[in-house]
Amino acid sequence: MLTAARVLGRGRSHSLALGARALSSSAASPSATKDTFSIGGEAFEGRAAYLDGAATTPIDPRVLDSMLPWMTSLYGNVHSRTHMYGWESDSAVEHARGQVASLIGASPKEVVFTSGATESNNIAIKGTARFYKARKTHVITTQTEHKCVLDSCRALEQEGFSVTYLPVRKNGLVDMKELEDSMRWVLAQGRSGA
Numbered sequence: 001m002l003t004a005a006r007v008l009g010r011g012r013s014h015s016l017a018l019g020a021r022a023l024s025s026s027a028a029s030p031s032a033t034k035d036t037f038s039i040g041g042e043a044f045e046g047r048a049a050y051l052d053g054a055a056t057t058p059i060d061p062r063v064l065d066s067m068l069p070w071m072t073s074l075y076g077n078v079h080s081r082t083h084m085y086g087w088e089s090d091s092a093v094e095h096a097r098g099q100v101a102s103l104i105g106a107s108p109k110e111v112v113f114t115s116g117a118t119e120s121n122n123i124a125i126k127g128t129a130r131f132y133k134a135r136k137t138h139v140i141t142t143q144t145e146h147k148c149v150l151d152s153c154r155a156l157e158q159e160g161f162s163v164t165y166l167p168v169r170k171n172g173l174v175d176m177k178e179l180e181d182s183m184r185w186v187l188a189q190g191r192s193g194a
C-alpha cells in the first residue's frame, strides 16, 4: 500500500498524517506497487524506469509535504474574498508565487499558475499572437510539436493568422536554413503588405 510515509521516506508530521489517509486509498495502490513489467512480451523484475520527464515528473517530497495541508484540511477557494478560507489560500498562493518569482528572477506578476502544459501553451501561443496581431500575423512552429501547440496554431489560422509548420530532420532538430528561409519569406510578405 502506498502511504505518504513511503513516498516521503521520513518521519511522520502533522501534514503527513493528514496526507497518509488521502494517499492510502485503494485507487492509488495497485499500479504503484506492481513489481514486474513486460516489454515485447518479455517479463522483467522491478518497476520500469519512466523517462518521459516532459509528460510528467515525480513530486519532490518537500513539495508534497508543503502541499498536503492545503490538499486535505486547509483548502479554500483562492478567489473567495469574503471568508477566511479564501484569504488563507490566497496568502499561501501569493507566498508561493513570490518564491517562484525570486527563484527565476522574475516579478511575481509575471508568474501565472496553470493546470498544466496544455493550458500554458494555449495561453502563451494565442495570447502572444493576439497581442501582436495588428503588426504580426505569421507563426512558425514545427510539425513535431505537441498536439496542444499544433491545435493552438490551427485555432490561430481560423482567426486569420498564417502558420508555417517546419519539418524536422531525423535527429529531431530544425534545419536552420529552412527556418531562415521561412523568416525571410514572412518579412518579404510584410514588406509587400500581404
Ligand SMILES: Cc1ncc(COP(=O)(O)O)c(C=O)c1O
Pocket: 054, 055, 056, 115, 116, 117, 118, 119, 146, 148
Ligand atoms: C511536450 C508536451 N507538451 C504538452 C503536454 C501536455 O501536458 P499537460 O497534460 O500538462 O496539459 C505534454 C504531455 O505529455 C508534453 O509532453
